Amino acid sequence: MKLYNTLSRDTEDFQPQDPKNVRMYVCGVTPYSSTHVGHALSYIVFDVLRRYLEYTGYVINHVQNFTDIDDKIIAKSKEEGITENNLTTRYINDFFITMDALNVKRATTYPRATEEIPDIIETISKLIDDGYAYAVGSDVYFRVNKSKDYGILSNRSTDDMISGSRIDIDLNKESSMDFALWKGSKKDEPEWLSPWGPGRPGWHIECTTMSTKYLGNQLDIHGGGMDLVFPHHENEIAQSEAYTSEKPFSKIWMHNGLLQFGQDKMSKSLGNLVSVESALQKHSADALRLYLLSSHYRSPLNYSDEGCDAVERSLQRLRFALQPSEGTEQNLDPSNFKNDFLSHMDHDLDTPQAIAIIFDLGREINRAKESNMNVQVAQSTLTEMGAILGLTFDTPEQSSLTQAAPFVDLLVEIRQDLRESNQYELADKIRNVLASHSISIEDTSEGTKWH
RNA sequence: GGCGACGUAGCCAAGUGGUCUAAGGCGGAGGUCUGCAAAACCUCUAUUCGGCGGUUCGAAUCCGCCCGUCGCCUCCA
Numbered sequence: 001m002k003l004y005n006t007l008s009r010d011t012e013d014f015q016p017q018d019p020k021n022v023r024m025y026v027c028g029v030t031p032y033s034s035t036h037v038g039h040a041l042s043y044i045v046f047d048v049l050r051r052y053l054e055y056t057g058y059v060i061n062h063v064q065n066f067t068d069i070d071d072k073i074i075a076k077s078k079e080e081g082i083t084e085n086n087l088t089t090r091y092i093n094d095f096f097i098t099m100d101a102l103n104v105k106r107a108t109t110y111p112r113a114t115e116e117i118p119d120i121i122e123t124i125s126k127l128i129d130d131g132y133a134y135a136v137g138s139d140v141y142f143r144v145n146k147s148k149d150y151g152i153l154s155n156r157s158t159d160d161m162i163s164g165s166r167i168d169i170d171l172n173k174e175s176s177m178d179f180a181l182w183k184g185s186k187k188d189e190p191e192w193l194s195p196w197g198p199g200r201p202g203w204h205i206e207c208t209t210m211s212t213k214y215l216g217n218q219l220d221i222h223g224g225g226m227d228l229v230f231p232h233h234e235n236e237i238a239q240s241e242a243y244t245s246e247k248p249f250s251k252i253w254m255h256n257g258l259l260q261f262g263q264d265k266m267s268k269s270l271g272n273l274v275s276v277e278s279a280l281q282k283h284s285a286d287a288l289r290l291y292l293l294s295s296h297y298r299s300p301l302n303y304s305d306e307g308c309d310a311v312e313r314s315l316q317r318l319r320f321a322l323q324p325s326e327g328t329e330q331n332l333d334p335s336n337f338k339n340d341f342l343s344h345m346d347h348d349l350d351t352p353q354a355i356a357i358i359f360d361l362g363r364e365i366n367r368a369k370e371s372n373m374n375v376q377v378a379q380s381t382l383t384e385m386g387a388i389l390g391l392t393f394d395t396p397e398q399s400s401l402t403q404a405a406p407f408v409d410l411l412v413e414i415r416q417d418l419r420e421s422n423q424y425e426l427a428d429k430i431r432n433v434l435a436s437h438s439i440s441i442e443d444t445s446e447g448t449k450w451h
Numbered sequence: 452g453g454c455g456a457c458g459u460a461g462c463c464a465a466g467u468g469g470u471c472u473a474a475g476g477c478g479g480a481g482g483u484c485u486g487c488a489a490a491a492c493c494u495c496u497a498u499u500c501g502g503c504g505g506u507u508c509g510a511a512u513c514c515g516c517c518c519g520u521c522g523c524c525u526c527c528a
Binding site: 367 | 453454456457463464465466474478485486489490491492493521522523524525526527
């Protein structure tokens with residue numbers, strides 16, 4: 001399998017250190033607001049990567065963190081008058097409920113920064129001992145100048161960064177590039193005891209501690225959104241390689257393109273977020289997933305309800321293709337479709353092309369059904385390919401209809417009687433009335449169906 | 452100022468130098484089926500890939516310049 005590596009800016013053959021097991025670390029969320037469709041994109045992409053790697057025989061150790069302490073979390077909990085832990089636990093639960101609803105497989109381990117403080121302190125201590133970090137009062141900073149390769153991931157030089165910097169220069173730091181590993185606590189802030197005084201970990205260091213602790217010094221895949229390349233992942237590389245003295249920290253760095261909304265990026269600061277919860281009220285999980293996978297994972301994608309609606313309509317055709325069929329003529333052989341599907345997945349997770357194959361097979365099945373062919377093998381292949389993309393092909397539940405079902409059945413029955421006595425005007429009236437309640441009628445060779 | 456991405460049909464969106472007179476989806480037009488529909492299926496819907504040059508036997512794909520859109524450099528998936 002080939003994967004694009006942000007580090008080399010090129011597509012490379014994927015070869016984990018261990019031929020059977022894959023160590024994958026995916027940057028998780030900072031839990032202080034509802035899970036939005038941008039998160040969904042990122043985690044669905046890595047879910048598909050994982051499903052595909054598992055399909056090809058690898059065992060995946062997938063670690064995903066929660067950075068459950070930072071400035072935003074502190075501010076939000078103050079605003080709501082609850083503890084930081086209450087706030088983050090609420091949104092971590094929201095995250096799990098959302099991911100389950102999207103059929104995203106659970107990671108192997110979900111470490112939380114606040115539960116790893118002793119290890120984080122140990123990591124920082126070693127960095128200080130080795131000369132990579134220094135304390136100023138109760139703050140600790142990483143000494144960027146000591147990292148010769150700094151900028152290797154985001155392809156920028158420290159000189160450029162300093163000259164174009166929008167950050168106010170902090171006089172405590174040796175260099176404006178240095179970043180905080182430990183932040184001494186201010187008034188009314190949560191704090192943990194440390195050799196440098198009470199405080200909390202800075203952003204970045206938790207990932208170094210957790211990834212090395214749960215996956216070892218070198219990862220096979222490290223992933224996250226494109227917006228994490230700088231400074232987060234750049235700083236992780238600097239810290240981690242300084243800490244372990246091993247390079248590279250991760251063999252492959254994968255970054256998904258960011259979801260746009262209208263003209264802008266969807267982001268917390270712009271406040272143009274669409275929560276997954278609200279998206280799932282309008283669209284099925286399959287439709288949302290298929291929509292997000294319909295453009296390549298490294299391209300930006302513009303989220304729209306219209307786009308999801310279009311995908312929902314297209315899904316209906318696939319669901320139809322999977323309905324049981326009694327064909328007895330020769331088998332439809334799906335092996336070419338499967339081979340094409342897999343070769344597109346092999347090519348840097350080319351889900352748009354893979355999806356095109358799924359639609360090709362769906363059409364082929366429907367065509368074969370009409371000529372009474374046996375399509376069972378082809379149908380199970382279609383289901384299998386869908387499963388690699390995390391699609392269930394489940395028919396969306398119309399829960400509001402279950403109570404009305406006996407009445408709809410009755411109307412359909414009456415309509416059938418009317419049709420048999422050629423009273424089409426009344427029959428069509430029933431159909432129109434049902435249609436106005438979003439219930440559609442289909443007269444098939446096996447009787448009338450409604451949904 | 453630095454780094455990077457993208458510009459393909461009415462819309463969304465692939466495209467791994469030659470099988471690209473460019474996948475797939477939505478929408479649209481016509482047809483088969485049907486009492487009529489719906490669904491499904493069939494046919495059609497970009498001789499052309501922002502513009503201009505260049506490399507090559509050959510470019511949507513590589514290189515340069517220009518125009519336009521966006522992202523990162525500050526919290527972010």
